[in-house]
Amino acid sequence: MTAPAAQPSPFDPAYAGQDGVQAPAHHPGWQPAVPACRLCGAQPAAAVAVRAHQGLLLMMRFHKIDGPFCRSCGTAVVRELTTKTLWQGWWSPFSLVFFSPFTLVWNLLASRKLAALPAPGPPALGAARVQEGKPVHRRPMAYVAIVPLIWAVWFITGMITHA
Template identity: 60%
Template structure:
């Protein structure tokens, strides 16, 4: 079976982008997000592709882990920006996993090592601290209100 052709008759692989990290193909143009909340200010960070599957998943894992441990520490981050960044990264990861395995890297380029999945990185579990704080603060407030209305 022949690969699909572009409108001008060229094969898809002759116009597909190269990974910006290692130079391999196929690569996908995506943006990976990170968010950091610190009391009353926030910082946004993003890495723009194109990325091959291996390098892209490595970037997603890195920035998602950073967001999980740094993203919850301001009020707007807690309820808005951090969850949005995590959902966007989940969507990007799903797109990257549909790519074929990357071909050879460009001469002299090194491929990013994917490393451990996010759930196996200890820093990802720092996200449980703000969750415990919210549960510890709001649950004692809500339960008495519920009991008095019963």
């Protein structure tokens, strides 16, 4: 007696055409047709990465949150991580010159992409939308970045005038 042949899954490409049945193009749950926000589930959403950088005296720490985000949740994440970068991102030499400025530019580009989205629809059932909070320029911790910038200008001016 022989064992019956195993039937391939309808989602297996080898299944297409057997018994006159075509395999579905994709499983409905694998990839949504329109991306939804990873925080609240609202649509439309944009696939962006938001970054933060923390410069320590001899070390650095990087943080990245990948989307997709709706306009409201994405704006909240951009504002929070940008403020953290302005507050903590300047305290090592490489951070001051390279990493913090690039992180701020990346977040600016993500912010522009999110701002181009229409207003988000309702959040998914059981999910809550993240509050955008205050803009970055109205957050006191964002102004800590002025300290290393003043120091850099003072140092460069001192090097030029005392040379």
